[in-house]
Amino acid sequence: xxxxxxxxxxxxxxxxxxxxxxxxxxxxxxxxxxxxxxxxxxxxxxxxxxxxxxxxxxxxxxxxxxxxxxxxxxxxxxxxxxxxxxxxxxxxxxxxxxxxxxxxxxx
Numbered sequence: 076x077x078x079x080x081x082x083x084x085x086x087x088x089x090x091x092x093x094x095x096x097x098x099x100x101x102x103x104x105x106x107x108x109x110x111x112x113x114x115x116x117x118x119x120x121x122x123x124x125x126x127x128x129x130x131x132x133x134x135x136x137x138x139x140x141x142x143x144x145x146x147x148x149x150x151x152x153x154x155x156x157x158x159x160x161x162x163x164x165x166x167x168x169x170x171x172x173x174x175x176x177x178x179x180x181x182x
Contacts, residue, residue: 155162
């Protein structure tokens with residue numbers, strides 16, 4: 076029973092702290108002057124502008140990478156169709172190298 080009592084007491088203290096924090100934030104909010112609210116709005120609009128610009132750049136970069144990846148995939152497909160023996164040899168070499176690196180003796 077003592078555990079439940081201490082738990083209830085700690086929950087009550089947490090609730091009290093949260094209520095105190097909310098009242099402090101409300102008083103701080105009311106103390107903001109019009110000028111500081113304007114500067115805050117200006118800062119927010121600048122941040123939104125920068126975020127929009129960053130999203131545009133990211134979108135452009137994504138489009139470029141997507142296009143180059145598709146081109147590389149098409150070039151790889153075409154090369155493997157034109158040179159199947161060379162492709163199989165290269166794949167075998169990569170597998171052999173990977174096998175050697177994985178199973179080499181570290182004595």
